[in-house]
Amino acid sequence: MEPGHGLARNYPAKPKNIYLFATCLVDQFAPGAGMDTIRLLEREGIAVHFPEEQTCCGQPAHTSGYPDEARAVARRQLGLFPEPWPVVVPSGSCAAMMRHEYPKLFADDPALLAQALELSERVFELTEFLVHVAGFRQADLGPACTVALHTSCHARREMGSHETSAALLAGLGRVTVVQQARVEECCGFGGTFAMRHPDISEAIVSDKVASLRESGAERVVSADCGCLFNILGRAAKLDEIAVSPAPTLVGEHIASFLWRRTGGAEQ
Amino acid sequence: MNQPMHFHPADGFAARSRAAVNDAGQRKNFRGAMDFLQAKRRAQFPDADELAGLRELGATIRRYSLAHLPRLLEQLEAKLTANGVQVHWAENADEANAIALGIARRVEARRIVKGKSMVSEEIGFNHAMAAAGIEALESDMGEYIVQLDGEAPSHIIMPEINKTRQQIAELFVDKIPGVTYTEDVDALILIGREQLRRKFAEADIGLSGVNFAVAETGTLCLVENEGNGRMCTTLPRVHIAVTGIEKVVEKLEHVPPLFSLLTRSATGQAVTTYLNLISGPRKPGEKDGPEEVHLILIDNGRSQAYGDELLRATLQCIRCGACMNHCPVYARIGGHAYGTTYPGPIGAIVSPHMLGLDATYPLAFASTLCGACGEVCPVRIPISDILVRLRNEAQARPGSSDASLRGSGAARTKLVSAIWRGWSLIYSRLGLYRLTSWFMSRGRALSPIEQGAWTRSRTPLIPAPKRLRDLIRERKP
Numbered sequence: 001m002e003p004g005h006g007l008a009r010n011y012p013a014k015p016k017n018i019y020l021f022a023t024c025l026v027d028q029f030a031p032g033a034g035m036d037t038i039r040l041l042e043r044e045g046i047a048v049h050f051p052e053e054q055t056c057c058g059q060p061a062h063t064s065g066y067p068d069e070a071r072a073v074a075r076r077q078l079g080l081f082p083e084p085w086p087v088v089v090p091s092g093s094c095a096a097m098m099r100h101e102y103p104k105l106f107a108d109d110p111a112l113l114a115q116a117l118e119l120s121e122r123v124f125e126l127t128e129f130l131v132h133v134a135g136f137r138q139a140d141l142g143p144a145c146t147v148a149l150h151t152s153c154h155a156r157r158e159m160g161s162h163e164t165s166a167a168l169l170a171g172l173g174r175v176t177v178v179q180q181a182r183v184e185e186c187c188g189f190g191g192t193f194a195m196r197h198p199d200i201s202e203a204i205v206s207d208k209v210a211s212l213r214e215s216g217a218e219r220v221v222s223a224d225c226g227c228l229f230n231i232l233g234r235a236a237k238l239d240e241i242a243v244s245p246a247p248t249l250v251g252e253h254i255a256s257f258l259w260r261r262t263g264g265a266e267q
Numbered sequence: 268m269n270q271p272m273h274f275h276p277a278d279g280f281a282a283r284s285r286a287a288v289n290d291a292g293q294r295k296n297f298r299g300a301m302d303f304l305q306a307k308r309r310a311q312f313p314d315a316d317e318l319a320g321l322r323e324l325g326a327t328i329r330r331y332s333l334a335h336l337p338r339l340l341e342q343l344e345a346k347l348t349a350n351g352v353q354v355h356w357a358e359n360a361d362e363a364n365a366i367a368l369g370i371a372r373r374v375e376a377r378r379i380v381k382g383k384s385m386v387s388e389e390i391g392f393n394h395a396m397a398a399a400g401i402e403a404l405e406s407d408m409g410e411y412i413v414q415l416d417g418e419a420p421s422h423i424i425m426p427e428i429n430k431t432r433q434q435i436a437e438l439f440v441d442k443i444p445g446v447t448y449t450e451d452v453d454a455l456i457l458i459g460r461e462q463l464r465r466k467f468a469e470a471d472i473g474l475s476g477v478n479f480a481v482a483e484t485g486t487l488c489l490v491e492n493e494g495n496g497r498m499c500t501t502l503p504r505v506h507i508a509v510t511g512i513e514k515v516v517e518k519l520e521h522v523p524p525l526f527s528l529l530t531r532s533a534t535g536q537a538v539t540t541y542l543n544l545i546s547g548p549r550k551p552g553e554k555d556g557p558e559e560v561h562l563i564l565i566d567n568g569r570s571q572a573y574g575d576e577l578l579r580a581t582l583q584c585i586r587c588g589a590c591m592n593h594c595p596v597y598a599r600i601g602g603h604a605y606g607t608t609y610p611g612p613i614g615a616i617v618s619p620h621m622l623g624l625d626a627t628y629p630l631a632f633a634s635t636l637c638g639a640c641g642e643v644c645p646v647r648i649p650i651s652d653i654l655v656r657l658r659n660e661a662q663a664r665p666g667s668s669d670a671s672l673r674g675s676g677a678a679r680t681k682l683v684s685a686i687w688r689g690w691s692l693i694y695s696r697l698g699l700y701r702l703t704s705w706f707m708s709r710g711r712a713l714s715p716i717e718q719g720a721w722t723r724s725r726t727p728l729i730p731a732p733k734r735l736r737d738l739i740r741e742r743k744p
Contacts, residue, residue: 022735024694026735027704027734027735027736028704028707028708028730028731028734029728029729029730029731030731031731031733031734031735031737031738032731034735034738034739035735035738035739038739050735050736050739052697052736053697055693055694055695055697055700056694058694060690061687061690061691062655063636063655063658064658064687065632065655065657065658065659065660065661065662065678066659066662066684066687066691067659067669068691069687069688069690069691070691072691072695073691073694073695075695076694076695076697104652153635153636153637153638153639154638157637157638157639157641157642158638184639185595185637185639186595186635186637186639188595188635189635190634190635190636190637191636193632193634193635193636194720194721195719195720195721196632196720197281197284197596197632197633198720198723198724199284199285199288199289200284200288200596200599200600200633201635201720201724202288202723202724203288203294203599204595204596204599204635205724205725206724229725229728230725233721233724233725233726233727233728234724234725236725236726237722237724237725237726240726
């Protein structure tokens with residue numbers, strides 16, 4: 001099956017308001033990507049609401065085999081979006097958690113399940129929302145450059161948003177997208193997998209760094225911070241220990257890249 | 268291997284996987300093989316809609332078969348018996364081997380020639396026969412090579428996938444008298460074939476696996492490429508087939524879609540060279556075929572998976588190996604690191620039922636949950652969901668409702684449980700989250716530079732000076 005095949009869904013008309021679920025990684029480690037997400041959406045004429053009580057989607061505990069702990073965290077997020085507005089998530093992995101895993105987590109509790117199912121229908125990954133709901137069409141104002149797109153596994157296989165990320169990049173006139181070898185392969189992060197199986201994780205991410213460098217792209221963009229931290233962190237470490245470092249691999253969240261390319265000032 | 272109950276194949280998984288990752292030669296072999304097999308499969312499924320439809324059909328047939336499993340097994344036994352096939356039931360590996368041994372002793376067999384069968388690996392058939400003084404010779408070329416080297420298969424379809432042709436050439440020179448070194452693949456296959464050809468005629472018993480057992484007609488379907496399967500099941504005077512109880516389907520018409528999914532997913536072939544439909548022993552007046560045909564139906568823990576709504580999907584598997592061919596972890600560590608008969612994603616989800624979760628839980632954690640396995644699975648087994656479920660089970664509090672499998676709770680430790688409880692507390696109480704995340708940002712200069720496994724391979728992860736929530740608050744007028 002082609003990645004994302006069979007994930008087609010109905011999209012609402014462009015709304016006046018949305019909720020932003022920024023994710024814990026963006027809140028703590030990449031707030032710039034969060035701010036650029038807000039700016040991109042506001043420029044489309046959409047008011048962005050950030051419920052202060054949000055923390056984490058609960059995925060770390062869920063994939064580590066601690067369902068009660070995951071449920072406790074997920075349950076807190078369930079009630080944060082009372083208005084029927086779309087919930088936009090600048091991470092394919094966290095969006096997939098809320099869209100597909102919440103209903104499984106709350107399968108045994110009818111009231112929470114109903115809430116999870118209702119939420120599931122209006123959770124959108126950022127690039128998916130920009131393409132299918134916001135109708136994003138901004139002119140590329142940046143200099144010519146080449147980029148490689150890395151899509152997280154959950155974004156690709158559960159949200160199908162590798163296509164929307166690619167579509168947004170394709171809409172930038174002076175950006176050339178180059179494809180790295182084994183573009184569909186995991187970067188080796190896998191949440192706690194990177195800590196539990198450091199050798200295997202290192203082997204996978206080293207191959208990913210190599211394929212990105214070999215692609216000749218000037219930078220890598222991704223809609224998932226987890227993958228970015230893993231890939232760029234590995235590349236930087238390799239530079240530290242290399243006798244003659246390869247050209248530095250730079251990268252950023254696709255929201256920041258899009259904002260800068262389409263005329264947004266660096267802030 | 269037919270191991271005693273206390274054998275923990277997943278013990279040492281970390282050490283074995285580390286060694287495998289650092290074996291550059293083997294990494295290259297596997298990477299090349301995986302790229303090749305992925306490309307072959309991709310070429311077989313150019314039409315996404317056709318593939319989606321066929322997968323849905325395959326999954327439905329397998330789910331239907333499992334939903335009616337008790338009835339279909341009874342029907343299969345009745346029909347096979349009417350066809351002259353003797354049906355045996357084995358609860359575990361020892362019972363299965365004892366049944367085979369009983370047959371072998373009765374017919375005074377000294378040599379058994381085998382077609383490829385992963386179930387025979389699962390039950391440790393060769394060792395059990397050797398212990399009784401009976402030679403069991405593999406006749407599938409890959410299995411023959413692996414047996415010659417005293418190894419276990421490292422892949423369920425291509426057992427010798429870890430070896431280069433140079434390694435095989437050296438092995439042949441070393442183990443087969445009178446062989447001169449050649450790296451020519453055709454010449455190597457010819458050498459193996461000449462060795463095997465004599466053995467078919469000498470064998471008293473032919474052993475095979477079963478890909479699909481058809482209940483309505485009492486037919487055993489055997490999929491193969493080398494013709495050795497047909498030799499094993501027709502030339503010796505006794506044929507013993509071994510298979511898991513889950514391999515049954517109701518109708519002959521259920522076989523073609525599964526066959527098509529199997530060959531295209533496994534080796535990227537539109538069809539295999541042989542598809543044997545075995546429906547009984549030699550009848551009066553027939554010139555060939557075995558005098559006796561036996562089927563040994565083996566549970567070996569499958570009932571445990573069967574009894575659980577989600578885990579039952581594990582039994583949908585048709586053993587194509589596509590999950591391991593697309594697994595980023597399998598591609599890095601190969602099959603032997605898993606320590607189980609079935610490696611890769613399918614090994615991680617099926618082995619706990621055969622060997623206990625206590626013996627196999629590390630395999631459930633040996634996945635990034637990237638979902639590549641589930642995406643290519645021809646019968647749509649939700650492998651990632653099952654892996655998460657096994658992780659839950661492995662760490663479940665003993666006696667709790669989450670602990671339902673043999674060996675559940677074996678991975679639970681007080682420390683790790685306490686860490687996750689603490690994590691859950693912080694992320695489910697806004698006040699606590701606000702406080703800890705504020706301290707992490709403001710105290711970022713104090714962030715540890717050594718972050719365990721993370722910084723062994725990567726630069727440290729340092730919090731931003733201000734959290735997103737701080738930046739949002741600041742920009743409001």
